[in-house]
Amino acid sequence: MSLSMYQASVPVFVRALNNLTHVLKKGEEYAKAKGVTPEVLLQTRLIPDMLPLLKQVQVVTDMAKNGTARLAGVTPMVFEDNETTLDELYARIERALDYIKGFEASQIDGSEARSVTIKIRGNETQFDGQTYLLYFILPNLFFHCTTTYNILREAGAELGKADFMGKP
Template identity: 30%
Template sequence: MALSLYDAIIPGNLQIIGAVSGLVDKAEAFGAETGRSEADMLQAKLAEDMLPFAYQVKSVAEHSLGAIEAVRTGNYSPDLAPPPASYADLRAKLDKAASALVALDPAEVDGFIGNDMQFSFRETVIPFTAENFLLSFSQPNFYFHATTAYDVLRAEGVALGKRDFLGQLRIKTAG
């Protein structure tokens, strides 16, 4: 069986979106246990010149569903809107992305192959094919932001392990 573009992207995105939603839950529980405010947790950073936890979570949605929406139009420009300002709003953003990805027709995603696509930001325009944009730009960004969200919480003292990052594995079931 050949691996399709859909198979290379969407199941992994769904797995990690679920895991990142779990990270939001863990951040909320940690804040409640330690007295850390929601705003403080959402603004936590690894380094002063990096963007905060809430931005990292927002970017997981942007580089999954946002990437698919961009391929449909042929252009991706970074969403410069502020990230959601509450745990509930972060979860809603992730839930919206997951629901839309679940509803995708695999044939539509596979049909993107060969389409022209570009990344544009200010004066920068980078041409791609749709599959190269998804696999060499959005997918690495997706995993970077998911990893950074995990790392921010670890640095803040939230008890996390590898299973918290991996989320629900797609294991073989009987049958």
């Protein structure tokens, strides 16, 4: 039995976004208990030249929604990147989840050879669907999920591997 493009993408994205929400909520609880304002938490970075927590979450949702849409051969829904609160970030994650759950397997399966062209730092980059998923979307999605986890962990939130991984 082979693994389909749908199976390798949408369920993985859904799980990652649900786990991201869990990690954020634990981080929020910790921040409240320690008197850290949400504004400070959202702007926390691991080091000065890395993106803050807020942007990490925005990138994760973009990877999931844009990846799903492009694999399906449609123009991705645009999110404005105007969130300023944790509640707005949770709503963004929910919008992304609703969007990607709206795609059928038939729209994505068979997209291995579909041409995907995106701009990376102003330059057009072309992929086939399989390369786009395996070597661009998934690594970026998990990098930014992991960085979100690490920001919250470094800030002191009591998180463990099980929080990041979630339940199978």
